Amino acid sequence: MTDIKGLTDSEVKASREKHGSNSLTELPGETLRAKFLASLKDPMIIILLCALVIQLVLFVMGRAEWFEPFGILVAVLIAGGVSSITEYRQEQKASLLKAQQEAGETTKVIRNGTIHEIHVSEVVAGDIVYLQAGDKIPADGEIVEGSVKVDQSALNGETEEAEKLPNSSNDSYDIKDLLNKYYAYRGTVVCSGEAYMKILVVGDKTLFGELALEVQEAQRKTPLQVKLGKLAHQISVFGYTGATAIVLGILARTFITGNLPPDAYEWARLIIDAVTVAVTIVVCAVPEGLPMLTSMLMSFQSMQMAGDNVLVRKINGLETAGSLNLLFSDKTGTITEGRLTIAEIALPSMKVCKSLNELDAESLEDIAMGAGANNSAGVGDGQVIGGNSTDRALMAFFMADSDILAKIEAAKKSVKESVAFTSDTKTASITLSNGTKYIKGAPEKILPHCKNIASSRKKLDAYINGQAERAMRLLAVAKDSGSGMELVCVLSIRDNVRKEAVDAIRQVRNAGIQVVMVTGDRKETAVAIAKEAGLISRPEDVAMTSQEMAEKTDDELKAILPNLRVISRALPSDKSRLVRVAQELNMVVGMTGDGVNDSPALKKADVGFAMGSGTEVAKEAGDITILDDNFKSIAKAILYGRTMFKSIRKFLVFQLTVNVAAVMICFLGPLFGQNVILTVIQLLLINLAMDTLAAIAFGSEPPRQEYMNEKPIPRDENIITSDMLSEILTGAAYITVMCLAVLFVPKIRGLFGAVDVVYLRTAVFTLFMMAITFNGLAMASSKNCVFVMMFIFVMQWAFVEFGGEVLSVEALSLDSWLNCFVLAVLVVPFRLGGKYLLAKYLPQYVK
Numbered sequence: 001m002t003d004i005k006g007l008t009d010s011e012v013k014a015s016r017e018k019h020g021s022n023s024l025t026e027l028p029g030e031t032l033r034a035k036f037l038a039s040l041k042d043p044m045i046i047i048l049l050c051a052l053v054i055q056l057v058l059f060v061m062g063r064a065e066w067f068e069p070f071g072i073l074v075a076v077l078i079a080g081g082v083s084s085i086t087e088y089r090q091e092q093k094a095s096l097l098k099a100q101q102e103a104g105e106t107t108k109v110i111r112n113g114t115i116h117e118i119h120v121s122e123v124v125a126g127d128i129v130y131l132q133a134g135d136k137i138p139a140d141g142e143i144v145e146g147s148v149k150v151d152q153s154a155l156n157g158e159t160e161e162a163e164k165l166p167n168s169s170n171d172s173y174d175i176k177d178l179l180n181k182y183y184a185y186r187g188t189v190v191c192s193g194e195a196y197m198k199i200l201v202v203g204d205k206t207l208f209g210e211l212a213l214e215v216q217e218a219q220r221k222t223p224l225q226v227k228l229g230k231l232a233h234q235i236s237v238f239g240y241t242g243a244t245a246i247v248l249g250i251l252a253r254t255f256i257t258g259n260l261p262p263d264a265y266e267w268a269r270l271i272i273d274a275v276t277v278a279v280t281i282v283v284c285a286v287p288e289g290l291p292m293l294t295s296m297l298m299s300f301q302s303m304q305m306a307g308d309n310v311l312v313r314k315i316n317g318l319e320t321a322g323s324l325n326l327l328f329s330d331k332t333g334t335i336t337e338g339r340l341t342i343a344e345i346a347l348p349s350m351k352v353c354k355s356l357n358e359l360d361a362e363s364l365e366d367i368a369m370g371a372g373a374n375n376s377a378g379v380g381d382g383q384v385i386g387g388n389s390t391d392r393a394l395m396a397f398f399m400a401d402s403d404i405l406a407k408i409e410a411a412k413k414s415v416k417e418s419v420a421f422t423s424d425t426k427t428a429s430i431t432l433s434n435g436t437k438y439i440k441g442a443p444e445k446i447l448p449h450c451k452n453i454a455s456s457r458k459k460l461d462a463y464i465n466g467q468a469e470r471a472m473r474l475l476a477v478a479k480d481s482g483s484g485m486e487l488v489c490v491l492s493i494r495d496n497v498r499k500e501a502v503d504a505i506r507q508v509r510n511a512g513i514q515v516v517m518v519t520g521d522r523k524e525t526a527v528a529i530a531k532e533a534g535l536i537s538r539p540e541d542v543a544m545t546s547q548e549m550a551e552k553t554d555d556e557l558k559a560i561l562p563n564l565r566v567i568s569r570a571l572p573s574d575k576s577r578l579v580r581v582a583q584e585l586n587m588v589v590g591m592t593g594d595g596v597n598d599s600p601a602l603k604k605a606d607v608g609f610a611m612g613s614g615t616e617v618a619k620e621a622g623d624i625t626i627l628d629d630n631f632k633s634i635a636k637a638i639l640y641g642r643t644m645f646k647s648i649r650k651f652l653v654f655q656l657t658v659n660v661a662a663v664m665i666c667f668l669g670p671l672f673g674q675n676v677i678l679t680v681i682q683l684l685l686i687n688l689a690m691d692t693l694a695a696i697a698f699g700s701e702p703p704r705q706e707y708m709n710e711k712p713i714p715r716d717e718n719i720i721t722s723d724m725l726s727e728i729l730t731g732a733a734y735i736t737v738m739c740l741a742v743l744f745v746p747k748i749r750g751l752f753g754a755v756d757v758v759y760l761r762t763a764v765f766t767l768f769m770m771a772i773t774f775n776g777l778a779m780a781s782s783k784n785c786v787f788v789m790m791f792i793f794v795m796q797w798a799f800v801e802f803g804g805e806v807l808s809v810e811a812l813s814l815d816s817w818l819n820c821f822v823l824a825v826l827v828v829p830f831r832l833g834g835k836y837l838l839a840k841y842l843p844q845y846v847k
Contacts, residue, residue, distance in 0.1 A: 317623025322641020
């Protein structure tokens with residue numbers, strides 16, 4: 001375009017001042033401080049903060065030691081800090097990758113009469129941009145000369161290339177209609193052709209920029225947040241009810257026994273003692289280690305998943321993935337390989353070949369000329385360069401034979417005439433220097449003119465129809481040596497289903513997760529791919545087009561949803577509607593996406609899986625980035641999420657057994673005459689030290705494939721199931737009875753040969769810690785977990801032998817240690833026996 005000078009430097013400056021820069025507005029990310037403050041709103045941490053305030057008040061009154069509120073404060077800081085720091089680092093890592101990618105984005109513009117290569121952000125309205133195959137369009141505008149075919153899938157999800165031409169007749173068109181022929185959009189990629197484009201809109205005003213700003217929608221609570229919110233309420237009710245009951249119990253015992261305080265000071269002392277015990281009850285009831293466990297689990301699992309091509313951008317996305325019961329998945333690149341390949345070659349004789357070495361020499365050479373030399377793509381540095389997706393697939397196919405590739409390159413140099421493919425003719429041809437003409441194109445345009453297929457035409461037509469039903473893209477190749485056109489072959493081209501995706505889809509469906517493929521392809525292609533991938537296997541499975549879905553009301557769509565398997569010709573608005581309708585049914589919804597058009601749905605879904613090869617806007621909207629675009633990696637994310645939830649449930653059984661037993665001991669002890677059995681310091685040691693180690697133990701459990709054989713847990717189901725409750729209550733009941741028996745049952749107390757109350761309370765403390773440790777060992781399923789539990793044994797020995805007055809303990813004799821060991825280890829058969837009896841006589845309560 002020699003007559004265009006482009007903008008001058010002064011015009012560039014004026015345009016930038018008037019229309020703004022081409023940079024997209026960066027949504028400010030949360031600071032580390034903001035993330036930490038947000039974590040303090042967690043219901044479990046709020047309970048901890050309440051306990052902290054109570055402990056501070058008692059410390060000021062002289063009724064608590066400084067390290068008691070300090071210990072709770074440490075638990076809060078660890079719980080909120082670990083998750084906040086991990087999520088912040090993951091977001092920083094993603095931002096770094098984004099910055100590195102954007103640093104290399106350049107474009108070619110005409111300025112001051114010469115061509116310059118500049119960074120995309122420097123483009124201004126009015127610039128003339130030179131476009132070639134492989135270029136990413138830097139902003140929105142009109143084609144002014146030449147023509148190009150562009151891949152607009154980043155905006156509309158359509159795999160079909162769109163042609164862009166100059167609007168020479170000044171036709172009116174809608175710029176919101178991406179299928180118009182004149183307007184090109186930022187973020188789309190030139191597949192073939194060359195053109196000059198005038199930039200009309202830059203930055204946030206481009207369609208790409210507008211969509212990028214639409215993803216600032218708040219998400220609903222995750223399934224785990226819902227469950228933990230319920231649990232926090234239940235625990236607070238349990239703790240505060242227990243605290244009130246103990247105050248009333250102590251006062252009632254005082255009145256019943258007649259030991260009334262003689263004066264106001266003694267009454268005040270009695271009430272303070274009762275309140276102190278009540279505070280102990282509250283501290284016992286709160287599972288301090290739970291927020292810390294969830295933070296550690298999410299952080300540990302997200303770091304481990306990075307090695308499995310899964311980048312967890314938003315830390316809560318991981319646990320949500322484990323709760324999915326509906327997943328809307330893209331087709332291209334996720335279920336399929338994302339690139340076209342040559343599947344079959346059918347010769348006129350109806351011989352079908354799958355590779356070059358199955359062809360005879362004459363057919364091989366003719367196919368190489370008709371589909372290789374007659375090709376807009378080329379080969380350089382061992383890679384296919386230029387051309388449209390079909391031409392690139394053909395050249396990649398010929399790269400398997402270096403001799404054929406050399407003949408193709410030589411033939412390209414001898415081409416004396418070529419006719420490019422157009423949407424009208426649907427063919428492309430070349431004429432070699434020897435006069436032979438080779439044509440490739442749509443079979444319906446070529447087969448009627450071929451004279452050598454009269455006897456095999458019916459079989460060939462049947463073959464072509466069958467391949468079309470298999471979602472094959474068909475390309476006929478013919479030659480004309482001067483005596484008429486002859487068919488060389490019919491090529492079947494397709495984006496093949498990933499082999500590993502078929503297994504992963506089967507695994508996910510076995511896990512009770514419904515998978516729906518959402519694609520821009522036509523219905524016949526989508527159904528064929530869905531059948532091969534294993535998504536459609538029953539007569540009642542439903543595939544519908546976007547138009548068919550639009551004709552359904554929300555209630556009608558909800559009725560169809562359980563059997564829905566495919567949405568074809570999908571629009572961006574379809575994805576958002578599907579997510580909304582599924583969430584109204586209280587389903588936990590996952591959505592995959594890679595384009596800017598997918599961003600609103602990715603943000604709205606409970607967990608958004610953005611593809612690693614997708615746009616940065618999609619990655620920002622998603623919770624998890626699948627770095628290899630593979631459905632198999634999505635299945636891994638689901639497995640890790642389920643593993644995390646299993647670990648949380650195991651930890652809850654462990655910790656709530658501790659808490660219930662401690663509450664019951666502290667509640668019943670004063671009623672039997674002992675106001676203090678386990679001191680606040682001892683309870684804090686148990687809750688903080690042991691719970692921290694237990695969190696590490698259960699948090700490091702490896703993913704187990706058997707978890708993918710279970711059905712998804714409903715979003716609103718209690719995190720504590722009936723069989724978990726039975727384990728908690730039977731274990732806690734045994735521990736409570738044995739600990740109280742050491743103090744109040746003569747035969748058990750006699751085993752320790754002591755009358756010193758401090759010694760007996762030390763035995764209770766030791767028995768308590770041993771019993772809960774054996775209880776944890778019974779649930780352990782990894783070597784790390786067993787190792788940590790064994791370390792707890794060593795730690796409790798140190799507490800007892802060296803704790804002294806600080807922990808209100810005395811060193812125990814060997815006989816006492818052995819007695820504690822025997823009484824403690826019996827918790828395992830007692831707990832398992834209770835579980836067995838429940839399963840036998842009340843199976844309806846066992847899940």
